[in-house]
Structures are given as C-alpha cells and as structure tokens.
Amino acid sequence: MLLDGTDPRAIAQAAAALATGELVALPTETVYGLGARADDDAAVAQIFAAKGRPADHPLIVHVLDAEHAARFASVLPPAAARLMQAFWPGPLTVIVPRAPGMAAAAAGGQTSIGLRCPAHPVARALLAEAHRLGVPGVAAPSANRFGRVSPTRARHVVDEFEPGLIVLDGGACEVGIESSIVDCSRGHPVLLRPGVLSRAQIEAAAGERLLSPDAQAPRASGTLAAHYAPHATVRLLGTEQLLAALAAGGAKQAGKTLAVYSRSVPNPQQLPAGTLARRMPDDARAAAHQLFAALRELDAAGATEIWIELPPPDGAWDGVRDRLSRAAAAFLPSEPEQG
Numbered sequence: 066m067l068l069d070g071t072d073p074r075a076i077a078q079a080a081a082a083l084a085t086g087e088l089v090a091l092p093t094e095t096v097y098g099l100g101a102r103a104d105d106d107a108a109v110a111q112i113f114a115a116k117g118r119p120a121d122h123p124l125i126v127h128v129l130d131a132e133h134a135a136r137f138a139s140v141l142p143p144a145a146a147r148l149m150q151a152f153w154p155g156p157l158t159v160i161v162p163r164a165p166g167m168a169a170a171a172a173g174g175q176t177s178i179g180l181r182c183p184a185h186p187v188a189r190a191l192l193a194e195a196h197r198l199g200v201p202g203v204a205a206p207s208a209n210r211f212g213r214v215s216p217t218r219a220r221h222v223v224d225e226f227e228p229g230l231i232v233l234d235g236g237a238c239e240v241g242i243e244s245s246i247v248d249c250s251r252g253h254p255v256l257l258r259p260g261v262l263s264r265a266q267i268e269a270a271a272g273e274r275l276l277s278p279d280a281q282a283p284r285a286s287g288t289l290a291a292h293y294a295p296h297a298t299v300r301l302l303g304t305e306q307l308l309a310a311l312a313a314g315g316a317k318q319a320g321k322t323l324a325v326y327s328r329s330v331p332n333p334q335q336l337p338a339g340t341l342a343r344r345m346p347d348d349a350r351a352a353a354h355q356l357f358a359a360l361r362e363l364d365a366a367g368a369t370e371i372w373i374e375l376p377p378p379d380g381a382w383d384g385v386r387d388r389l390s391r392a393a394a395a396f397l398p399s400e401p402e403q404g
Contacts, residue, residue, distance in 0.1 A: 090232040243287050349377075
C-alpha cells in the first residue's frame with residue numbers, strides 16, 4: 066500500500082497502524098526502514114519474520130529527539146550526548162545501556178540499544194504523530210530481505226514484500242547508505258559501522274578517539290561479514306586489475322552477464338560485448354547516494370556478475386567501502402551467505 070508521505074492523512078494512517086502493532090515502511094535520509102513500535106515485542110517480532118532476520122540481530126530504534134531517546138536508555142554516556150548534540154537529526158546511531166524492561170526484542174536481547182534520530186521530514190512527521198498516539202520510538206532496520214541490498218526508494222520496498230504493507234513514499238533517500246554506528250555503552254566510543262560521517266568528524270564531536278571493535282562489542286545492525294548483497298555475484302577489483310580483466314575479455318563463462326560499476330571504466334563501446342556498465346561517481350557522498358540503487362538496477366538488468374572498482378583509500382569512502390566489502394563477502398567460499 067504505497068502512500069504519499071507528504072500527505073498528512075497518510076502520516077496519520079501510518080501512525081495509527083504503528084500504534085496498533087502493525088508494520089510500516091518509512092523513508093529516512095539513509096535508507097527506507099521497516100518499522101514497528103519499539104516498546105511492543107510482539108510488533109517487533111513481525112519485523113524479524115518479514116525480513117527473515119535472526120531474532121538476536123538487534124534493530125535500531127528511531128526517536129524524535131534526545132528527550133525521547135532517554136526513555137530507552139538507563140544512562141546516556143557523555144560521549145553519546147556529545148554525538149547526539151552534534152549529529153542529530155542525522156545519519157548517526159549511538160549504542161547506549163538499555164533501560165530495564167524497554168525494547169528487549171528490538172535490542173536482540175542485549176543490555177544495550179542502538180538509538181537514532183532521523184532527519185528525513187516524512188520520518189520525523191511519522192515519529193511525531195506516532196508519539197502523540199503513545200508510541201515512544203520506532204524500531205526500523207532496512208526494509209529488505211535479510212542480507213540483501215538496502216532500499217533507497219519506495220518502489221524498492223514494494224518490490225521486496227507482499228502486498229498490504231503500508232509504505233510511505235518520501236522520494237529517493239539523500240544519503241543512500243545506513244548510518245554510522247558508535248558504541249558508547251562501555252566507557253569509550255567504538256566505531257562499529259562506518260557511514261557518510263568520517264571518523265575525523267565523529268572523533269571531533271565526541272572529544273575522544275574512536276576505538277576499533279573487539280570481541281566484547283555489542284552486536285549491531287549491518288556488521289555481519291556478508292551483507293548488502295544483490296543476487297548477482299559481486300567482485301571487488303583494483304583499478305589496474307579491473308582494466309586488465311576487461312581487456313582479457315571479461316567474464317567468458319557460458320550464461321554469464323557481466324556488469325561493471327567503476328570510476329575508471331573505459332568507453333562502453335570498448336567493453337566486451339554484452340557488458341552492462343554504470344559509472345561510479347568520483348565523489349564519495351554521491352557514490353553513497355546511488356550505490357544501492359545502482360546494484361539493484363544492475364541486478365534487474367540481468368547481471369550475473371558485477372565487477373566493482375575498489376573505492377579510493379580516503380576516509381571519506383569508508384562507508385561505501387564497507388558496504389561493498391560485505392556485498393562481495395556474501396559470495397566468497399570462506400564466508401557463508403547471510404540470508
């Protein structure tokens with residue numbers, strides 16, 4: 066059920082559905098989310114069932130502001146408070162100690178919980194109206210089957226799920242990849258998932274250096290080794306390696322349709338016959354904005370293999386590099402596909 070997210074009547078309908086325990090797909094500035102009221106474990110269980118997602122893989126709870134976030138936290142550590150002040154509303158999730166008895170299912174049973182305040186006007190309107198109806202926050206992972214490419218347009222969500230799901234159409238997502246996740250629950254901030262915010266930006270706001278994850282880090286959304294995968298096999302290649310492989314004739318196996326997503330791709334007329342081509346932007350934020358849509362388009366065009374040029378080593382590309390590495394890992398023999 067595709068609804069215009071700019072229509073107040075659609076917002077009211079979606080908020081009422083959330084209040085009664087139904088699922089609603091909503092746009093955020095990062096990707097579209099599949100939402101349920103976070104304080105209702107039975108409603109949240111529907112998210113796991115619809116996505117085919119393990120129940121111990123935690124969800125991010127979306128809230129309207131820091132005051133609403135405090136309801137889900139037993140304490141807001143100083144680093145979390147600084148990050149919230151700097152980047153909310155926006156593409157940053159903080160993991161904090163969870164308030165006892167709150168959102169256990171959304172947290173995957175952990176004693177910590179991930180909280181985010183989205184910037185998208187449709188998401189904010191929905192959260193405000195839902196809060197008026199008694200919904201303190203909305204648990205919302207990406208609105209796709211578990212392990213697959215995240216949706217950045219309402220049509221992606223409609224194509225992913227059975228008819229009947231309320232989908233608020235808020236246009237194409239501005240950011241295009243999921244939020245950065247910083248664990249603030251253990252005394253020192255740890256970057257669990259990069260996004261479009263650079264490490265330097267996050268460290269400057271936190272007033273501390275970010276540590277890398279260790280074995281005690283809480284589980285977090287989108288951090289499995291294999292994730293974000295299209296149906297086609299994804300292979301990451303350095304620039305010279307990619308150009309050499311194309312010069313050698315590309316993927317020659319019978320029945321294979323090759324697609325190339327690259328900043329350095331030669332003239333399409335110089336590519337092997339039958340090769341699909343899409344140019345990756347030179348700017349990291351522009352690349353993030355179109356990444357998932359490009360993967361979905363190449364899938365839909367019939368690609369069986371997608372060769373992708375490795376992003377530059379610059380820190381601005383960390384989020385894109387992370388998503389591509391996990392998409393490619395889904396097809397490595399040593400890494401079983403997740404979902």
